[in-house]
Amino acid sequence: MDPLAPDLGVGLVGHSFMGAAHSQAWRTAPHFFDLPLQPRMRVLCGRDPSRVAQAAAKLGWESTETDWTRLISRADVDLVDVCTPGETHAEIAIAALDAGKHVLCEKPLANTVAEAEAMTAAAERAAEHGVRSMVGFTYRRVPAIGLARRLVEEGRIGQVRHVRAQYLQDWLADPSTPMTWRLQKDKAGSGALGDIGAHVVDLTQYITGDRVHSVNGLLETFVTERPVPGAGSGALLGGGSTNGSQETAQVTVDDMTAFLARFGGGAVGVFEATRFATGRKNSIRIEINGSLGSLAFDFEDMNVLEFFDATEPDATAGFRRIVVTEADHPYVGHWWPPGHGLGYEHGFTHQVVDLVTAIGRGEQPLPSFADGLQVQRVLAAVERSSELGTWQPTSTDAELLERTTR
Amino acid sequence: MDPLAPDLGVGLVGHSFMGAAHSQAWRTAPHFFDLPLQPRMRVLCGRDPSRVAQAAAKLGWESTETDWTRLISRADVDLVDVCTPGETHAEIAIAALDAGKHVLCEKPLANTVAEAEAMTAAAERAAEHGVRSMVGFTYRRVPAIGLARRLVEEGRIGQVRHVRAQYLQDWLADPSTPMTWRLQKDKAGSGALGDIGAHVVDLTQYITGDRVHSVNGLLETFVTERPVPGAGSGALLGGGSTNGSQETAQVTVDDMTAFLARFGGGAVGVFEATRFATGRKNSIRIEINGSLGSLAFDFEDMNVLEFFDATEPDATAGFRRIVVTEADHPYVGHWWPPGHGLGYEHGFTHQVVDLVTAIGRGEQPLPSFADGLQVQRVLAAVERSSELGTWQPTSTDAELLERTTR
């Protein structure tokens, strides 16, 4: 930590899973990386006063608020970190940007394209006054993913032809798993599509440097009713029924999605995201085949990137298991010696590093809200194609279409 | 070999890759398995007299023919094994069946649904007289695949929800790889779709015991012109052009296909078959997720089946790497002790075993021509969906549709 670096007051909205991950990142980043600004964990915001106080003590925040508008108005807050459910992203992020606060917003950027567009407009207005914004696709910051992007940029796999991406979880495979807000469309926007499908859309676009141009896919809900947790009061979450004594509520989002995609540069993509892949806990698998080589990644073995170099002679060519823990791998030199791997939360620390560095330099951090909006448009196109059973463009912008079509 | 077993005279048409694999199978099967009939490698048929003579000497056939109609008419031939390109399957197989010869026909059954229907009709006619027929989806006979089917049948993975299948090769990834008949639609019918996509359709249907009900997919040709081997005579293979001194011909089949599928029982499938997956030589990957467990297979590690049993406690649940070389695994007890794996060609030997056993017992061997026809219909539906950009049923048979729709 540079004692001379100016403070960057941070306010965090939300304190469950993502809130905990972001807190660890804000706390850790300055101890391993040189930052131009010194993050200060000023205030944590949550609706319930006692729960937020408890969380602030646990997660290490100096103070609390129960109303996010108050957090935004605080003079000691320079940056608002939005870790709430998707339905509230637009309102909070736009208000923060308009108040001149930098914003880090968890993904997916919003629950609808319209919201994401409004957020992007707000971000662009704010940028004119030096106010920065970023959407939290943290998996980009896994060193193996950064290495993948670098190898593509260097031309090591040539022209990209195949993109194969799966995000596999299994926490809904059991039909008796109870109902949650994540399975309600009005809260979550979508199911596997937006929650985890968004990640593989972003990751593959990031690695290839290309964009999904059109999609053809399906959404499926395997288990349409689930038990209401702690039910018995007679109040249904909506649309449900009562089977004997057990109340159930209707699942209104997708359990899984699969879609074919065409990239602007000619590659063909095959995507799948599901919460029903029994035995796969958080398996993000990406394989990219190019004219000169291939890359393969699985988050279950997150410190490894596999690379096939087709310019090698046949006799010695093979997928190399690169253990991505060398000093000249992305981010790694700031941590431990070779072979001492990183974990899930390190991506959040790297996100803080990149964000604070960009703010310090007066540059636009990436991925921007515009990037988040573009991912949102891909998701919306998947939903449309699922309804219509046909290919859908990911943009209505004729010029963009022009640009991304071969 | 049982010296008292009656002879089964075999005639093989075709002597390249598949011909060699089938020859090894006919020669090997009786030495490891007890067969009710004793295969005799009577005659090999090929168009060029000297090449077929040379092949017969190498592959171990007693005599040769250069006209397949003569092979069919020979009294010492009881079974015709068809290893020619797809365009000739229908004519040869139907003639053989009509002549009262059992038929083993390589996959895909035919180049068109119409041909496959005619073949199936011939097979059904012949079956009334005890004449048997089988289509050569040999990968079913890999012991790990047989074990997968058994586990599904036993209910070990519960209700099937996800089918994920890829057949990845890379022999066309280099644009300078020359033109072959396999890239001409009139000879090969289709490209990756029929050649390798057919296998994963059959395998996943076999393992799940379910059928693909509708598909939505795409075909793509990445490299549309290829150099003509040994060109210079001025004769183009058709549709090509001459770039300077190098003649090229047009590729008229798909380099890759990807499609989404819905199975009759409610599972969602994601399929891909390509010859452009740089670094993947013959990777057949199948993963099936059910409500109680999952299965995963990769032909690059063909003696292994991975199995996740979700009924295990969380603390000790994990994908088991089952080395499928135990005595009570399918076919394995006839070979070597545990841990001594089998190779690619063993599937062909198992195919001969199953075929000869069925003939000996007077039973219908599987997969039947009707099974081959059904796969053909799936492939045709993929082609239609690729043209139309929409979902296509795999059958026009209303009753079948009824049966396979939830």
Add this chain to the structure above:
Amino acid sequence: MDPLAPDLGVGLVGHSFMGAAHSQAWRTAPHFFDLPLQPRMRVLCGRDPSRVAQAAAKLGWESTETDWTRLISRADVDLVDVCTPGETHAEIAIAALDAGKHVLCEKPLANTVAEAEAMTAAAERAAEHGVRSMVGFTYRRVPAIGLARRLVEEGRIGQVRHVRAQYLQDWLADPSTPMTWRLQKDKAGSGALGDIGAHVVDLTQYITGDRVHSVNGLLETFVTERPVPGAGSGALLGGGSTNGSQETAQVTVDDMTAFLARFGGGAVGVFEATRFATGRKNSIRIEINGSLGSLAFDFEDMNVLEFFDATEPDATAGFRRIVVTEADHPYVGHWWPPGHGLGYEHGFTHQVVDLVTAIGRGEQPLPSFADGLQVQRVLAAVERSSELGTWQPTSTDAELLERTTR
């Protein structure tokens, strides 16, 4: 963090690799675990005033000292964390214990058995007054290792017969890698043996709950002279020579060790530790075969434990790849959801948790200095056996020998 928990003032001696890892652990532990005492990062000690000040700012310590005796005498320090080279462990740890400070000492406990014995005596004296001590074998705190121990304790692998352990690094494989204090016997005590061999001795004893009873091994130095970094002044590090303009110094420790071992309970061990395993960066591989099952671990895939259950039927038995990220796996429930893996430094956080918890409860934390001493005796026996070329007992204590011999 529990605001009512009493403070535990921590003083850390040493601020290179281990110092950074311990700092991150002291800072992180209270935010994820409930600790009975609240660690306060009071003081960092290093010899160079400006370097220690810089390190304290970076690593997050409140103040600095340049003399460890002053650190020990500070009233606001309750616990001394020793992260210096092995030659200084005994002096610092004994002085701290005698001064009534709890001690966490990095491994190996000391450079000689005599030092380790003195430290253990001091620890036992201190324990009578409630002063606690622990040696830092952090790899025990990798969740997969904890699960391995649990499965052995539960009898899931039956009687242990084989222990196979390798600690493979490659940072010395290149002969031009320069000389460091780690290659000098007077500073480091030994080479691969004490630095990394100590870890696999501790780990296998921990997992099996058994102790190495006798050993027969070898030490080898492949590259006996290495260039002196920044040399040119004419001053040699000792024993070296000058080849032309390049000065070299003599390596006085082992580059690698391998030894056979017999455990008290009858198991046979095969151990290897090396810095010359080209391509293996920090590969800790442990495989344990018992009468009812087996376990396998590789730190390159640290969130995974493989488990073979021989009570399964042959047809479905296989090594299970348990992704050790479930809530009921050791330590894991305090971190992230299933499938979100931990990294190298989490073991240090768990070490702090276990240490502070034991202190809070007035219990002896494990591994104790006596445990560290026993490992030291195993290492010494390996050295003796290497000199004499014969089996050596790991203890001169007749009663212990009696106890551990079958």
Add this chain to the structure above:
Amino acid sequence: MDPLAPDLGVGLVGHSFMGAAHSQAWRTAPHFFDLPLQPRMRVLCGRDPSRVAQAAAKLGWESTETDWTRLISRADVDLVDVCTPGETHAEIAIAALDAGKHVLCEKPLANTVAEAEAMTAAAERAAEHGVRSMVGFTYRRVPAIGLARRLVEEGRIGQVRHVRAQYLQDWLADPSTPMTWRLQKDKAGSGALGDIGAHVVDLTQYITGDRVHSVNGLLETFVTERPVPGAGSGALLGGGSTNGSQETAQVTVDDMTAFLARFGGGAVGVFEATRFATGRKNSIRIEINGSLGSLAFDFEDMNVLEFFDATEPDATAGFRRIVVTEADHPYVGHWWPPGHGLGYEHGFTHQVVDLVTAIGRGEQPLPSFADGLQVQRVLAAVERSSELGTWQPTSTDAELLERTTR
């Protein structure tokens, strides 16, 4: 098969596991490789007339003998293939060589060094008259092993420093597994040491091109008594006892061995061979670390060789998983296209190819009986070191010792 190639009459002694593997090899080799001589499967020899007749029919031999001396005297037998237990190797092989027959002898060459010396002398005498002999270390003929040797020869891994080899089976892990002749010293010579340890000694010497110079090891028998199969007659196999109604016999060989080794060129080896590695069916693992790279092999994935090239930049270096199925990999071009793997028995076919080719060319096939003798001396040195607890040279030949010592 070349119809003009002269015949090579083969007589096989023994028809259990190895006899079946050799039969398949003799039958298959001419159909995939061009051989200078045409093997004819003339005669199979076994002691029991009806069992040998049945085996000959099954395995495809033209005739039978029940006395191996008669087999040797037959004019139509040019080569004697010895697949009997080790105690009979010397007598049969020497008689055959003296009678002017080429000999292929299964490993280990003999049960004692003395027998192996006599066999080697006979082989050298015979060689003067153009009579050839070879010992059957078939695993050398796995393509991945051949590729490993090639890469070492080409200098791709530099100077060899570490050899790590394990041959792991588990068929004795269960104490109720009954007694067999393989567990009796007078029949089998030794246990895991000679049966499977011999393979890894040969393989590592073959790959490195170096020889084991001295060893220090142990032998262990975990289960010293086993039930007699079908017992009840009161006749014990010797040394056993009767526990209630269950008779047992004493195991007089090792269940496992582990030994350290020094190679002539300076490498350090760590070897282990066991039948008690629960869950490992036939796992032959070899890892070799050199100054410029490393190689790793596991027979459970036999079509793969892993290769680390340390001359690659750190950022892209990694163990390459070479799928050893390319046309320019050893033996592979004669089989199937890339990605279509071979199985266990293919090594035996390659052995026939190499043997017949050498005979045809009038050259000494490898490994020679002298090579087999040298392996036997390594095994004997392990036994001596296990008794004495000290290092033992693998040769008493002063000159050889001189040559192989650094």
